[in-house]
Amino acid sequence: MQWYTMGVDLGSTTAKAVIVDAAGEIVASRVVQMGAVSRQAVGVAIESVLEDACLSSEDIARTISTGYGRRLVPGADKTFTEITCHARGAAALSPGVRLVIDIGGQDSKAIAVDDDGLVDRFALNDRCASGTGRFFDVLCRALEVDLDEVVDLALAGTENLEVSSMCATFAETEVISLLAQGSAPADISASVHRSVAARTLGLVAQVGKAIPAVMTGGVAQNKALVTFLSDALGQDLVILDTPQIAGALGAALIARDEYQGQLGLTVQDIETDRQLVAQRSGGLRDCTGCDGHLGDGHAHDHDGGSRRPVPVILQTDALSAAGPSPR
Amino acid sequence: MNTLDPTTFAPLERAAQDPVAYATEWKERTGGLVIGSFPMNFPSELVHATGALPVIVQESRTTITEGRSLLPEFYCSYTRSLADQAATGELEVFDAFVLVDHCVQLLGAADVIQRVIPDKPLHFTQFISSMDDAWSRGAVEEKVQAMRAEVEESTGVTVTDESLTASIRVFNENRRLLREFFDLRRTGRLHIPASALQVLVKSSMVMDITEHTALLQQLLDRLDTLSSAPEHLVRLHLSGHFCAPPRPELLNLLEECDVVIVNDDLYHGSRYISTDVPKDGDPFAALASWYLDRNVNVPCATRVQLDVDWQSYLVDTLADSGAEGVVTLQAKFCEPLMLYYPELRRTLGERDIPELLIETEHEGLAAESIRTTIETFVERIRRQRSKQLLPA
Ligand code: SF4
DSSP, X not given: OOOEEEEEEEOSSXXXXXXXXXXXXXXXXXXXXOSSOOHHHHHHHHHHHHHHTTOXXXXXXXXXXXXXXXXXXXXXXXXXXXXXXXXXXXXXXXXXXXXXXXEOSSOEEEEEEOTTSSEEEEEEOOSSOTTSHHHHHHHHHHHTOOHHHHHHHHHHOOSOOOOOOSOHHHHHHHHHHHHHTTOOHHHHHHHHHHHHHHHHHHHHHHHOOOSSEEEESGGGGOHHHHHHHHHHHTSOEEOOSOGGGHHHHHHHHXXXXXXXXXXXXXXXXXXXXXXXXHHHTTTOXXXXXXXXXXXXXBOSOTTTTOSOOOOEEEHHHHHHHTSSOOO | OOXXXXXXXXXXXXXXXXXXXXXXXXXXXXXXXXXXXXXXXXXHHHHHTTTOEEEEOOOOOSOOOGGGGTSOTTSOHHHHHHHHHHHTTTTTTOSXXXXXXXXXXXXXXXXXXXXXXXXXXXXXXXXXXXXXXXXXXXXXXXXXXXXXXXXXXXXXXXXXXXXXXHHHHHHHHHHHHHHHHHHHHHHTSOOOOHHHHHHHHHHHHHSOHHHHHHHHHHHHHTOOOOSSOOSSSEEEEEEEOOSSOOOHHHHHHHHHTTEEEEEEOOTTTXXXXXXXXXXXXXXXXXXXXXXXXXXXXXXXXXXXXXXXXXXXXXXHHHHHHTOOXXXXXXXXXXXHHHHHHHHHHHHHHHTTOOEEEXXXXXXXXXXXXXXXXXXXXXXXXXXXXXXXXXXX
């Protein structure tokens, strides 16, 4: 009998849901934008992903929730932290990964991943929103542009200005002051990105640099930060098509492992387990012998780019489509 | 979980939560002197032998206000709290203070106390920190005699061999009973919140020791031990945190994440009760032996000794307790721990023993972030556990 598992990642600005089948293949995934942590948004994400997969909740053998709001997810059988799930999901999306840098809406993490694609060491940003998605929202507000423009500006910036990366509120004050002094928005944006990269480097230093390194979380879509961070690290970062779903995918795969264990499909030895971990990685092949370097015909897009893009929808859109107005 | 008899536990908890209120009440009741000592090596027996109440001065839970201008922000929270307590009148109940440790930050706090409340005598005699030199024992014995003179001066009472021997006996008995709780916890037959165990130790630091021992005995008499340890929880060792106890809320938070604390080397834990004073021979020389032996039993980052080290002790004690990982609690800016920690981490890392560092502060607890950190740590240990169950 075919069975599926679901992972739900309720973050601070988005709700993500992923369904995988018994082989660990992604069947469907959804990302729902929300203003604040919201049970409604997570409900939308779950319903949408079930609809995309043409499944009902009865078809889901096990659900694991993760993320900042993991305890708010209705119907979850168990919770795992976003650190464990991002490591697992990143290993699935980028087999052989050794370092995961996850930058979400309001926190950032560096995770050293072991041979089995699971957490070895980790470090979280301390209590301030510095270097997170919220930090870039603050930058947009201060420069009065949207996020895409902030990224383009950063890539065009040339001068390195002194901007604190310690605190989002202080940074906003500094940006306004730099504007008043006549600094170019492009240089300001570039400098803020550079300072976030430096701060992230500090986080990485706590767990140790490693290759290959992959970025997950919504901020991984910020091309400027990826560029500055790669420069700061002195190494390439693996860019995922769908960095936002790494946590939910990890949760779905852990749910799959657990359900498989319940069915008695346990592995017999560590080596088989390792191979299975690679297989479990969303059905992607393992990079046997990969030392993390790309090039010479070696790439990390094992599915030949056939993965379906993950639709990102606004919570309000989905609610409208579902019938009654959210108001 | 076991329960500690609530009626017996209540006075211990009250004393642990408000040592100054306890000392004030004791003073009114007995008319005796209250002598404050500072952690971590003052032998309370010396004060007890004069008939005064020895109280290890605790970090206060009140927000640091006046103390902010007395010590820099980069002093540990315990010393900043001491300065604040001195400035806000919280140390009024004490008749004198004694100190034998010489952590730079603690000396800074002692200076502030002397400056802010100059009418309270503060006696400092530096117990040597080089523990295994040929001259170490003789030097500590001299220092014990020096401190004896200071204590006698403050209390106006001569400490005799007989009075000190009697005090040593009651403190040894108190430590023995406390160790029974810790031994039961290690075997898994006692499962009480770590914060409750902390209450037992902390109250012993501030209460009349005979009264405390009677309550401990009553608790033990009324205790139903479990037949076996809870299997589903992850067994952890708590390490670090000198001088001041970690907040009970932090300990509760740890235990909410499917964790059972099976052992520790905290000052408000095993470190404090690890060693008895030899009961035979010259009692003053016995106090020196106690000081030297403690660092062998539970090595400390503030002492230097070539033949023992904290990390080896930690590895051995984990094998003994079956702890699956170590959580190091580090008071922010505690220099001795900060400087030693890389060595601890390296040793545990080399042995593949999971280790997690949590930094603590006087004000606030970033509860959600700490919870996520602990849960991830527990998930990692569980995974390691299930990997080990796989046949080779
Ligand atoms: S040993 Fe650490 S906690 Fe104790 S006084 Fe010194 S710095 Fe503070």
